[in-house]
Amino acid sequence: MNSISPLNRWSVISFAYGSGHTAPAFLKASTIIPHTLSHVSSRLNIFSRHHLYIFTQFCELLWNESLFDSHRSSSACAVPTPVRRSYLMYAWLYGTISQTYLFKTFRLHKSVYSFMMSTTVTTTVTPTHYSFIPTLDYTQSQRPGPERDAFLASLRDILINIGFLYLSNHSVSMDAVNKVIAYAPKFFELRQEIKDSVDFTRSPAFLGYFNVGGQRVVHARSGTEGPSPISETREQFTFAADRDPKLADGCPEWAKQDGTGLWPPEEVIPGFKTALVDYYEQVENLSYNFASLIAESLGLDPAAFEQWFDKDRKKMQPRVKLMRYPPPTDPSNPKETGIDSHEDRGFLTFLLQASTVAGLEVRNISGEWLPCPPVDGTFVVNLGRALEKVTRGVCMATSHRVISPPGPEVRYSVPFFSNVSMYVRLADADPQFPEEVWDMYKARQQKLDRPVEWAYSNIDKQLAGLTRLTYKVKNHPEMGMQYHPVFFKEVFPSGPPPKVFKVKVVAA
Numbered sequence: 001m002n003s004i005s006p007l008n009r010w011s012v013i014s015f016a017y018g019s020g021h022t023a024p025a026f027l028k029a030s031t032i033i034p035h036t037l038s039h040v041s042s043r044l045n046i047f048s049r050h051h052l053y054i055f056t057q058f059c060e061l062l063w064n065e066s067l068f069d070s071h072r073s074s075s076a077c078a079v080p081t082p083v084r085r086s087y088l089m090y091a092w093l094y095g096t097i098s099q100t101y102l103f104k105t106f107r108l109h110k111s112v113y114s115f116m117m118s119t120t121v122t123t124t125v126t127p128t129h130y131s132f133i134p135t136l137d138y139t140q141s142q143r144p145g146p147e148r149d150a151f152l153a154s155l156r157d158i159l160i161n162i163g164f165l166y167l168s169n170h171s172v173s174m175d176a177v178n179k180v181i182a183y184a185p186k187f188f189e190l191r192q193e194i195k196d197s198v199d200f201t202r203s204p205a206f207l208g209y210f211n212v213g214g215q216r217v218v219h220a221r222s223g224t225e226g227p228s229p230i231s232e233t234r235e236q237f238t239f240a241a242d243r244d245p246k247l248a249d250g251c252p253e254w255a256k257q258d259g260t261g262l263w264p265p266e267e268v269i270p271g272f273k274t275a276l277v278d279y280y281e282q283v284e285n286l287s288y289n290f291a292s293l294i295a296e297s298l299g300l301d302p303a304a305f306e307q308w309f310d311k312d313r314k315k316m317q318p319r320v321k322l323m324r325y326p327p328p329t330d331p332s333n334p335k336e337t338g339i340d341s342h343e344d345r346g347f348l349t350f351l352l353q354a355s356t357v358a359g360l361e362v363r364n365i366s367g368e369w370l371p372c373p374p375v376d377g378t379f380v381v382n383l384g385r386a387l388e389k390v391t392r393g394v395c396m397a398t399s400h401r402v403i404s405p406p407g408p409e410v411r412y413s414v415p416f417f418s419n420v421s422m423y424v425r426l427a428d429a430d431p432q433f434p435e436e437v438w439d440m441y442k443a444r445q446q447k448l449d450r451p452v453e454w455a456y457s458n459i460d461k462q463l464a465g466l467t468r469l470t471y472k473v474k475n476h477p478e479m480g481m482q483y484h485p486v487f488f489k490e491v492f493p494s495g496p497p498p499k500v501f502k503v504k505v506v507a508a
């Protein structure tokens with residue numbers, strides 16, 4: 001049981017507002033937008049200052065709904081700005097201004113106030129049941145004060161209870177985003193022999209073009225291996241900013257999996273590499289800033305996750321993929337899809353949905369598949385298994401999948417996968433979360449339709465670079481044999497696994 005008594009007046013309001021049926025009639029009468037409703041109800045069991053902020057938002061809503069009309073002053077200057085009202089609420093809470101002043105200045109409706117004061121609730125921490133993918137406005141995190149606090153509170157709730165969000169107003173320039181959106185179809189329209197000339201099997205760094213479905217897959221959650229039972233119909237081009245392979249000199253074999261990419265000749269697609277690398281660098285910066293917001297939202301030092309990244313960022317090489325999902329070759333075959341249900345393996349994914357075609361679906365805590373359609377100007381951000389591990393399961397690497405679009409339009413997407421340094425061991429994580437965070441985590445675990453198996457395996461006790469190359473070699477044995485023969489023998493001591501099947505993507 002989590003008593004919310006010190007601030008029960010705020011909680012009561014949130015409670016009434018969130019649950020609907022306990023709200024007084026005048027509250028029900030207001031038109032409440034779903035986002036705000038969920039926002040309020042999801043904040044219920046978090047921190048007092050967040051209750052406070054919600055309350056100010058709530059009053060804001062009532063104000064806008066004209067419920068205070070009869071109390072509004074006719075003089076415009078007597079109506080405080082939203083920001084001033086927030087501060088007034090703080091001031092009242094901390095006892096520096098009186099209730100009378102609040103009534104006069106805030107014009108708080110008496111019936112709201114008496115309802116707040118007359119009810120006490122005790123509640124358990126209940127996880128938020130997300131029935132849609134929530135949106136966070138990145139600029140809110142840049143405005144210190146109640147707005148940033150609310151951003152962090154929402155972020156914490158999302159990290160624990162859904163693991164997926166839309167990020168709007170992010171720091172990546174729209175110019176960079178639009179260039180990538182324009183280049184994605186252009187790349188895939190190149191002649192097949194040009195695409196084949198940058199086939200990823202030619203790259204020791206596993207960068208380049210990938211025209212295959214149903215490849216061998218090591219399923220992140222279950223750890224089982226084998227060809228995907230589902231034929232995944234997509235084409236992709238994996239890229240990164242070039243890294244100096246010399247950085248890996250004198251390092252173990254697994255450290256040599258980063259390097260330079262394969263790019264089509266400049267003259268066949270001018271400006272392609274420059275645009276993609278510029279985009280890459282901007283998203284990379286955002287990914288580190290966002291990691292620090294995540295740490296802060298979970299009650300850790302904002303720099304707490306720095307231990308998982310190389311100080312010299314040039315030693316890190318996140319990956320980005322241009323993805324093209326044509327309509328299925330056989331629409332009646334449910335086993336032919338875009339991407340089967342999976343969790344990402346890295347730290348964070350920033351996904352740009354680069355066309356208007358939907359298809360991405362996300363699994364919530366009750367096991368329902370929620371659509372995650374493209375929303376202009378946003379990234380879809382989701383959490384990977386590395387982040388799940390370093391937070392001991394508090395953050396959830398949520399399952400998601402892509403249903404092949406029925407056509408005729410083709411779906412394009414551009415996921416950016418951030419990752420941890422190759423020189424860390426995930427099992428070294430010992431995050432010191434405050435009690436509230438653990439409470440939220442435990443509450444979610446009880447509601448989850450499946451366990452989050454964050455428990456460390458032997459693979460988390462070894463250096464992350466070694467694990468990463470092991471996965472690559474298991475997924476692409478032919479490449480393992482070619483580029484990492486010694487390592488390959490360690491992974492497959494009794495020889496290569498059975499030949500995997502390949503499905504060529506048929507152009508729409």
Ligand SMILES: O=C(O)CCC(=O)C(=O)O
Nearest residue numbers: 323339344360402413415
């Ligand atoms: O294309 C998408 O929308 C999702 C891609 C994805 O989940 C992945 O590549 O891991």
Ligand SMILES: [Fe+2]
Nearest residue numbers: 342343344400
């Ligand atoms: Fe994914």
